[in-house]
Amino acid sequence: GNSVTQMEGPVTLSEEAFLTINCTYTATGYPSLFWYVQYPGEGLQLLLKATKADDKGSNKGFEATYRKETTSFHLEKGSVQVSDSAVYFCALSDSDTNAGKSTFGDGTTLTVKP
Amino acid sequence: DTAVSQTPKYLVTQMGNDKSIKCEQNLGHDTMYWYKQDSKKFLKIMFSYNNKELIINETVPNRFSPKSPDKAHLNLHINSLELGDSAVYFCASSPDRGSGYTFGSGTRLTVV
Numbered sequence: 001g002n003s004v005t006q007m008e009g010p011v012t013l014s015e016e017a018f019l020t021i022n023c024t025y026t027a028t029g030y031p032s033l034f035w036y037v038q039y040p041g042e043g044l045q046l047l048l049k050a051t052k053a054d055d056k057g058s059n060k061g062f063e064a065t066y067r068k069e070t071t072s073f074h075l076e077k078g079s080v081q082v083s084d085s086a087v088y089f090c091a092l093s094d095s096d097t098n099a100g101k102s103t104f105g106d107g108t109t110l111t112v113k114p
Numbered sequence: 115d116t117a118v119s120q121t122p123k124y125l126v127t128q129m130g131n132d133k134s135i136k137c138e139q140n141l142g143h144d145t146m147y148w149y150k151q152d153s154k155k156f157l158k159i160m161f162s163y164n165n166k167e168l169i170i171n172e173t174v175p176n177r178f179s180p181k182s183p184d185k186a187h188l189n190l191h192i193n194s195l196e197l198g199d200s201a202v203y204f205c206a207s208s209p210d211r212g213s214g215y216t217f218g219s220g221t222r223l224t225v226v
Contacts, residue, residue, distance in 0.1 A: 032212045038155075043118075043204055043217035051212045087155055093211045101147075101170055102215060104157040 002027045006090050006105035013112050019077040021108045023064075023090035026071065031092040033057075033066050033073040034102070038087040047075075047088070080112045117141050120205050120218035127195055128226055135190045135221045137205030143216070144209060145169075146188040148180060151202040151220070163188055195225045 007022040025031065032051045036044040048057030053068035062077045073090060090105040118139045127133055139146065147170075148160040162170035163182040177193045188205060202222050206215040 032214075034214045036214075036217075043219045044157075044206075044215070045217070046214040049212070049214050089157065091214075093214070101159060101162060107155040107157075109155075 002031070002092060002094055002103045004090050004092055004103055004105035006088075006108050008106075009108040009110070011108060011110045013080055013110070015082055015112055015114050016079045017112075019075070019080045019084075019110070021075040021088055021090075021110070023073045023075065023105060024071050025073065025090075025092050027092055027094065029094060031094060033064070034091045034093065035062070035064055035073070035075050036089040036091060036104075038089065038107070040086070044089060080110070082112045082114055085110055085112045118205055118207055118216050118218040120203075120221050122221060123219065124222050124224075126224045126226065129195055129197060131195050132191070132193045133195060133223070134192070135203055135205075135223075137188045137190070137218060139186055139205075139207040139216070141207055141209070141216060143207035144185060145207060146182065146185075147206045147208070147215065148188065148190050149204045149206060151204060153201070157204075161188075161190075192223075195223075197225050199223060200225045 003026045034049045035047040037047045038044045048059040050057040050066035056065045064075045087107045089107045091102045093102045145164045147162045161180040165185045166182045179191045182188045202220045205218040208215045
């Protein structure tokens, strides 16, 4: 079956530091890949996505590139802010079955300190 | 003008009770989902409906029953609540596989 493995947290960084959160996946077909962000007390919000190999998703300074050869979709940001503190989820959407059912990673908690 | 709205936001109830959570989306999406998030933030899909038809029913106790009166609504009814049902329940919708989900803000269920 499909699975998503994320870098374990928590991750603590100082403001303006470089962020990488690793994500690798296992899928039988050609999935779409996503990053979601969950701020405290809120629902998940779609941060960025990529639907085919070598696509780069980007939003709010965050980027991730769909790497089919390494089955990875690592999230990066050049300079984090305190307001980026949240839980980040990597996810994939199955291409073949179940009308877009998404499989989520376990989430990585990011804390950014001033 | 909330895209996916869930009610109630908080629900505290005693073991053995029956409760419902409502979800509505105004995005015109065909597919809606219920996810459960536990205390460690792990997300697990429970159900999915596509245009009122059940298409995903994961290994969920029979005490949980979804109902979709139309494609904009997906409600979750839970019978005989147990302590282990305490979690945050998220409703989500999606137009298609490649677009990702729009989530509601969640319902925090606490069973005492």
